[in-house]
Amino acid sequence: MNVMSASAQLPPSDRVINGPTPKHAQLREILRRTVERELPPGSPIPSERDLAETYQVSRLTVRSAIGKLVEEGLLSRVRGKGTFTAARRMELQLYLMSFTEDMRRRGMTPTTEVVKTATEVPPAPSAHALGLTAGTPAHHLVRLRRADGVPLAVERGWYHAGRMPGLLDLDLTRSLYVQLAQSYDLRPDHAWQTVWAESADRETARLLGMRAGSPLLVFRRVSSVNGEPIEDMTSWYRGDHYQVTMQLDRNTPDSGQHPHYGGTR
Incomplete structure (x- = not known):
């Protein structure tokens, strides 16, 4: 111009x-x-x-x-x-792939900032998702994910402490899924994911470098290994950088076919 x-x-x-x-x-x-x-x-x-x-x-x-x-x-x-x-929105693929792997596949350099770690009692919905009895602690992990230096997502997750002791002692700036495989021989093979839109609260907006109230895509995913839940993760993605495209096929409700959900780790 x-x-x-x-x-x-x-x-x-x-x-x-x-x-x-x-x-x-x-x-x-x-x-x-x-x-x-x-x-x-x-x-x-x-x-x-x-x-x-x-x-x-x-x-x-x-x-x-x-x-x-x-x-x-x-x-x-x-x-x-x-x-x-604005940069062209990236397609957010709905399959089980780590954030690190996804960004590298796009030719971008991923980085991760650990915002919070704790082992504490999770809220009731997360305890239920992980199959924990009331009052049982879980690992809590909050991370900020960037690609080429641009903040793209905030992840807040709960992890089954009994199945991954010492998780918070690992290098959590690296791909979490890689470390779950290396340290615990855990490789998530199934997940249920829910997607919705919401406005950024003050803390999420601060982490993402946005104004409070900016549009976000939100994904909550419960991942399991051999039918045992290990992760309850919610990710907030910048709405100005991502879009989601889904293939829809006409199937009967009892056909047994379900979409393969994913997100970022």
């Missing part, structure tokens, strides 16, 4: 004029066309000041137009750096 000194240099279709359509709405559509036709994902857009000068509007008008495009997921704000065209 070339910054010009005055709107007179712009073609008529890219000028903001006085009329029944609010100026911020006009500017939003101009920016939308420019982003969709001219700018590849991850490209910076001009500053609010430059845009205000180019289109002869106030910075408040610019801020309103950009804000709407951020809400739509077309633009993305990066603290301290500016506003960029």
